Structure formats: structure tokens, C-alpha cells
Amino acid sequence: MQVVVSQKGAREHFLAARALHRCGALAQLVVDWYAPSSILLRVFASLCFGRTGKSASAAWTDEIPKEFIRPLRLLGLRCRCQERSAVRNGRSYEGYVRTDELFASSVARLDLPPHNVFFGYSYASLEILEVERSRGVFTILGQIDPGAVEFRVVADEMACFPELAGAPASFPSTYYERNGREWKLADLIIVNSEWSREAIITEGADESKIKVLPLAFETRAETLKYETSAYRTPISDLRPLKVLWLGQVNVRKGIHYLMEAAKLLEGASVHFDVVGTIGILPGALASAPRNMTFHGSVSRDHATEWYRKNDLFVLPTLSDGFAITQLEALAHGLPLITTPNCGRVVENGRTGFVVPPRDPKSLAEAITRFVRNRDLIHQMRPHCLEAVNAYSIKAYGEGLKRLIEEHRSKSIS
Numbered sequence: 001m002q003v004v005v006s007q008k009g010a011r012e013h014f015l016a017a018r019a020l021h022r023c024g025a026l027a028q029l030v031v032d033w034y035a036p037s038s039i040l041l042r043v044f045a046s047l048c049f050g051r052t053g054k055s056a057s058a059a060w061t062d063e064i065p066k067e068f069i070r071p072l073r074l075l076g077l078r079c080r081c082q083e084r085s086a087v088r089n090g091r092s093y094e095g096y097v098r099t100d101e102l103f104a105s106s107v108a109r110l111d112l113p114p115h116n117v118f119f120g121y122s123y124a125s126l127e128i129l130e131v132e133r134s135r136g137v138f139t140i141l142g143q144i145d146p147g148a149v150e151f152r153v154v155a156d157e158m159a160c161f162p163e164l165a166g167a168p169a170s171f172p173s174t175y176y177e178r179n180g181r182e183w184k185l186a187d188l189i190i191v192n193s194e195w196s197r198e199a200i201i202t203e204g205a206d207e208s209k210i211k212v213l214p215l216a217f218e219t220r221a222e223t224l225k226y227e228t229s230a231y232r233t234p235i236s237d238l239r240p241l242k243v244l245w246l247g248q249v250n251v252r253k254g255i256h257y258l259m260e261a262a263k264l265l266e267g268a269s270v271h272f273d274v275v276g277t278i279g280i281l282p283g284a285l286a287s288a289p290r291n292m293t294f295h296g297s298v299s300r301d302h303a304t305e306w307y308r309k310n311d312l313f314v315l316p317t318l319s320d321g322f323a324i325t326q327l328e329a330l331a332h333g334l335p336l337i338t339t340p341n342c343g344r345v346v347e348n349g350r351t352g353f354v355v356p357p358r359d360p361k362s363l364a365e366a367i368t369r370f371v372r373n374r375d376l377i378h379q380m381r382p383h384c385l386e387a388v389n390a391y392s393i394k395a396y397g398e399g400l401k402r403l404i405e406e407h408r409s410k411s412i413s
Helices: 015-022 039-048 050-057 073-088 092-108 126-134 148-160 173-185 194-202 221-227 255-264 282-286 300-309 324-331 360-372 375-391 393-412
Strands: 003-007 026-031 069-071 117-121 138-142 188-191 210-212 241-246 270-275 292-296 312-315 336-338 352-354
Touching: 003 015, 015 026, 015 393, 073 092, 092 126, 092 173, 117 126, 126 138, 126 173, 138 173, 138 393, 148 173, 148 194, 188 194, 188 393, 194 210, 241 300, 241 324, 241 360, 255 270, 255 292, 255 360, 270 300, 300 324, 312 324, 312 360, 324 336, 324 375, 336 360, 360 375, 375 393
Parallel strands: 003 026, 003 117, 026 069, 117 138, 138 188, 188 210, 241 270, 241 312, 270 292, 312 336, 336 352
Antiparallel strands: none
């Protein structure tokens, strides 16, 4: 088995390519942007170009030798410029369609190394899938999200609460039609959660092609040593319970439901730290209760500090294919409160609690359980640290290889 992986950006920090390389099955990673190999150039970009430079300089991995990587940097820069222009003009999805097609068409014209499997990500793989199918290559589509269902969920929510983020955009039919054509060309569709699987089936994807493979997260050695040490003393009833939100602060993630839950808990000994890029209107932000503090966005290397400052992690999301922040929180020993719409990570009552989406009362009640019983956090902490081990890159790679072998044998027979 030799696999070519194609992707725009450093999605999942090159998870599929890294996992396949560990298995000895990676033929090549084709990517629109990959940081220069020179450490000095990466430092220069980080210092001179702010957040954009830091993001660009972080798009690399030391796990994959450079001879396996084929970056299309000029194309990547062109795509970023076109996308930013489209966003400024209020035509973001039109921009994504153009750059996705440009990237996929460019990859389709490349002279790729010998391979018998192709793995590409949704929205940016259509033209490559067409060529690879004609060559008799086994094709895999990594579906990055729940598709049109997610758009409709968020649009309906924005229509109900326009004071949060304004009116929703019109439905980008061309963008999602392109995704539907990719489903038909793929021999295998990999989704990262049951929520995404159910969503794309309702939109017409072939159920027999779809397999669930959760994402992976590996705890750094220093993090594991720190979190398993006795650095945390029992949480005192004399200070507020500290609850963390980390991620985009927007309607899709359910920030307004956390705000409502926080209002219900204004008399309780609890404080909410909301960390992430603000995606709601200033008026909505001003309506937040006094027990919430909004800190804005932080770099990835500073996220660890917030996990360590807090006792509990919340994600009342309406729709996430798979929220990697859940695994990060587990790796730092934080129990979780989530909804079913972001991957089945939480073991209810063991590593946290699952609450219905759009239900601030249930969310507040789950938080109250920790407020009233601080020992519950310490009881769950070892289970959290243990649970994250199931989401290793090794487990992801073995699962991906197994799915490829199973479905290739079916297509051959």
C-alpha cells in the first residue's frame, strides 16, 4: 500500500500523512503551503508577520522527511490572497470554491510517485478524484465537517438570534454541490464522528462508503509528566470553580447558551474564562454576565496555560465534526461537558457529562454538579488522562490502514 495525501493547509497538523508515514505507507504529501526547512526563516516569519507569520511558520512536522513532501507554496499564497479578497467582498464561499478548484486541478496535473491509494480532503479534491479514478487508484475522501447540515444548523440559529452575529449568509449551493460530487467519486469516505456520518447521509452520501475514524491527539511527554504529578491541590470551596471555553467564540459553538447558563449560575461560586477569537457582535458580548471573562484569541503554545488555570472544560456546540479541544482538555486532566454533536469522546459520568444542545438549563445543572462537589473533578481526572490514550496517532494510523485494506478488497472482488 502506497498512499498519496493531498491537502490545503496544515489540516489536523498533517495527521493522515504522519500516521501513514509511521506505517510505511506514505508515498507523498502534496500541500499548498509548508513552512521552509530553515529555522531562521520560520523565526523571521513569526516575528515579522504577526499571527499570519506564526501560523505559516508552524505548518511543518519533523516526523515526515522532506523528500516525502511536495509543497506548492506559490499556489498557496495565490489561494490565500484570493480567499481574503473574497471574504472582504462578502463572497467567502465563492472564494473557497475558486481556490479549492485551483488547488485540486493543480495537483491533478502533477507527476505523482507510484501509488495505489489517494487520500484527499473534502471540497479541495474533486478534480484529483476524477483523474485518480480514471487511473484505477483507490480513492479516499476525508470529510472535514458535517457538510450542508452544519451550515443550515448555524443559519437557522442566526436567523433566530440575529443580535448575536447578524443575519446568516445565503446558502452556498455551488460549494456543497461540489462536495456531493466528491462523495460519488470516492471509494471510501472517512468522517471523524457519528454526527458527521449522520449529517452527510441525510444529504445523499452513500452510507455503505462511510466509516467513522476519530481524530488523534498525542500528549507531549512534558505535559503528561506535569499533569500526572501532584501539582494540583484539592480544589478549595473558598474559591470559585474555574470553567474554560477555548475555541472560536461564535454561534456554531453555542456561546450564547453558555452565556445563558452562566446567568443562571450568577449566584454560585463559579467563573467562566472564554478564550478564543470573538465571532459575535459587541452588543451580544456586552450582555454577558459578570461571572464571564472574555480573553480573546491566544496562540496555540499559550493554550496549555489556560487548561492548567482551569478546573473544567465546556463545549455546548451545535455542530462540530470533531472538536480536538476535547482531547486537549482530557490530556490536561480536565473533565468535559459537551453535546453529542462533536464526536463521542466523553464517557458520561466518568470523564464528564453530555448535555443536549440548545439547553442552557441542562448545561447549568451539569456545571452545578461540580460546583457542589469539588472532589468530582479529582475523581474524574485519572480517567480523563487515561481516556486520551485511545486517540493516539498510532491508533489512527492502524484504523486508517485497516479501513483501506477492507474496502480495497471489496472493490477488487
